[in-house]
Amino acid sequence: MPKSSDLLEWYDHNARTMPWRVGPQERQAGVTPDPYRIWMSEIMLQQTTVAAVKDYFERFTARWATVSDLAAAEDADVMAEWAGLGYYARARNLLKCARVVADELDGVFPGTVEELLKLPGVGPYTAGAVASIAFDHPATVVDGNVERVMARLFDVHTPLPAAKPELTDLAAALTPDVRPGDYAQAVMDLGATICTPRNPACGICPWRQPCRARLAGTAADLPKKTPKKPKPIRHGVAYIARRVDGAFLLERRPDSGLLGGMLGWPGSDWVEVDAPAHEAPIRAEWKTLNTEARHTFTHFHLRLKVCTALVPMDRKPSVGEFVDADTFDPGNLPTAMRKAFDLYSGA
Numbered sequence: 001m002p003k004s005s006d007l008l009e010w011y012d013h014n015a016r017t018m019p020w021r022v023g024p025q026e027r028q029a030g031v032t033p034d035p036y037r038i039w040m041s042e043i044m045l046q047q048t049t050v051a052a053v054k055d056y057f058e059r060f061t062a063r064w065a066t067v068s069d070l071a072a073a074e075d076a077d078v079m080a081e082w083a084g085l086g087y088y089a090r091a092r093n094l095l096k097c098a099r100v101v102a103d104e105l106d107g108v109f110p111g112t113v114e115e116l117l118k119l120p121g122v123g124p125y126t127a128g129a130v131a132s133i134a135f136d137h138p139a140t141v142v143d144g145n146v147e148r149v150m151a152r153l154f155d156v157h158t159p160l161p162a163a164k165p166e167l168t169d170l171a172a173a174l175t176p177d178v179r180p181g182d183y184a185q186a187v188m189d190l191g192a193t194i195c196t197p198r199n200p201a202c203g204i205c206p207w208r209q210p211c212r213a214r215l216a217g218t219a220a221d222l223p224k225k226t227p228k229k230p231k232p233i234r235h236g237v238a239y240i241a242r243r244v245d246g247a248f249l250l251e252r253r254p255d256s257g258l259l260g261g262m263l264g265w266p267g268s269d270w271v272e273v274d275a276p277a278h279e280a281p282i283r284a285e286w287k288t289l290n291t292e293a294r295h296t297f298t299h300f301h302l303r304l305k306v307c308t309a310l311v312p313m314d315r316k317p318s319v320g321e322f323v324d325a326d327t328f329d330p331g332n333l334p335t336a337m338r339k340a341f342d343l344y345s346g347a
């Protein structure tokens, strides 16, 4: 049976450094993690990698050092700072949650899974991760890394996602009462650095002795996954109108739905037919670029036709509003919209 103490000993020497993490030596010296920073990192890490999140995390926490600072922020500033990180519902929930904690809980994050689950945008994984990492409670935390490690340690061949309950039970059974916060991070680190999807480094793994997949020679084939259906392709049209004074016509998308609350180019709906119905947001001589902007979301690939025009000062748009050239920052656009702008800029 794998021992948590073996993994913790490995973690003491091999923990990854992350801007939100309190390392094992600091923890042993009595430093406790800031629940605000742990919560923010976990929200940012949903569906995203550590490498992609680091800069965003540094910027957010430099600008809004406490949950009360974030709660008092303008929605548009937070959405703009989030631009490019994707899954924009997370940014809206981040704000909602900060406001609940600041206004209703005196700025203090709750420490139990049950209480954390009541906060906006906090699901079972995030609640478990915050309870465990920030408050050192023995919660079970199962991400993709942990699933892979468990499937291999116990040589589980049931494909994901059907295997999830079994892998969660196995992870729960291994979670110790001693240093549970360090342990949760240690399994994730093991999955990210040693027990990697391809070519696991079994020779230097602290769990190589008890690992059943290593003994059976099946590690590289695990975890098994049910094949995914291919993603559909959706088509859309984006209109980039520039006024003669350099201002761009932008529209804030509705709060609900994809890219909700973000600024973007006016355009058609995104649909699975090649020629979506669309109407220009302003009267102009529109030209269509030869290349489409392409972006992949979780559930579909997007092909965005880009129409561009130069419009006179006195023309009024039917949707959106002009943003002055010195205020417009393409970095504040969500990635799909920024790709359309990049095509326009290079055209």
Ligand code: SF4
Residues within 6 Å of the ligand: 149, 152, 153, 194, 195, 196, 200, 201, 202, 203, 205, 206, 207, 208, 209, 211, 212, 213, 214, 219
């Ligand atoms: S021995 Fe290999 S397969 Fe098993 S947990 Fe360690 S790295 Fe993963």
